[in-house]
Amino acid sequence: MDFFTSERMRRQDAGGAGGRGQAQGRAARPSGFMPVMSAMARPDVSLPPALGEDIALFHDLDGSLLELASRPEAVKVAPYLPVLLTALHRRLGGALAIVSGRQIQTLDRLLYPLRLAGAGLHGAELRRDLRGSIETTATAGSGDLPEALRRYFSDDPRIVIEDKGMAVAVHFRLAPERAAECEAVAAALASAMGLSATQGKMVIEVLPPEVNKGQAVQALMTLPPFAGRRPVFVGDDLTDENGILVAQAMGGYGIKVGAGPSVAHYRLGSVPEVHGWLAAGAGLRDFA
Structure with missing residues (x-):
């Protein structure tokens, strides 16, 4: 069984317990994602100083x-x-x-x-x-990843696959209920190709690891x-x-x-x- 088949079966099995893409709750982050720094919580930050000429x-x-x-x-x-x-x-x-x-x-x-x-x-x-x-x-590009992602998400025109040559972005701003699914698919394919996936604002960026x-x-x-x-x-x-x-x-x-x-x-x-x-x-x- 290939990845696409197993992922679609997993999504169908999950459909009755929270909806497509686990809209009600985030799935655990797949291993293909870059770690997020734990020191990022800074609610006390202030306005920046004026820009100096230095x-x-x-x-x-x-x-x-x-x-x-x-x-x-x-x-x-x-x-x-x-x-x-x-x-x-x-x-x-x-x-x-x-x-x-x-x-x-x-x-x-x-x-x-x-x-x-x-x-x-x-x-x-x-x-x-x-x-x-x-x-x-970078030493490596995205290869066949854009086409693989387009095939997987061909059922949903709201999910935009942006082929940037050396990188790929999976935009799901118009389909927020499929966020967890987008993360899982992009991370799994990125890992298989030796690439890294990181989460942005309603987007997954797949990049060369360096x-x-x-x-x-x-x-x-x-x-x-x-x-x-x-x-x-x-x-x-x-x-x-x-x-x-x-x-x-x-x-x-x-x-x-x-x-x-x-x-x-x-x-x-x-x-x-x-x-x-x-x-x-x-x-x-x-x-x-």
Whole structure:
């Protein structure tokens, strides 16, 4: 019996005891998931200080600079955002990078005409400066995983399988009752292929095991104009916690956007609050 058959049988057996995907209660996390740091509960975090000119700023995109959307292609970019980031880039002497789960070419399209240094696919892609080429840092891609996931979830168009080349995302924002099932299937297939799966906000990210945002920050911090500055990482999701940890270990600080546990020293409540904080750091008044 293959994995798909056994998993469907398990789901059918569970249907009478809590519904499809165990909607009423989370299943135990499968072994394919990265461990979540136990120190993440910090309800007492405060508002961040003003951005200084000695800062190297590493910024997540979705949920931090852009509001989350039901599907990844449905995000909206505020018309003023590229202008704001351009001013901030100038204020920080170029030490601004986007560190995202999206591909770098997608970041360029969303933020056009702005082009920045940064990392895509959680660090599997790296661009060392705004004029540089896109480098691949991971040793393995996703192989046949996207097609395997599409076959399994072919009965439900609400579950979106995003093939990113070196990574795969399973989006279940429109099917929250199938969260546990999505986690189990993605983790099992990831483990079988030597990949790692980690949970985000209504998404499972499957990545090469050596990839995370913290390693991307470490790599960029060795390069001008980031080297010698205090790193600051801004993010909203579990996949951002490694970046926050590294920034704080290197003498900087992290900022958690929105609710939820985090190791970050500081917190901003929403994307608009982030925009306001960045505008102040860029020296812009009454912006947006």
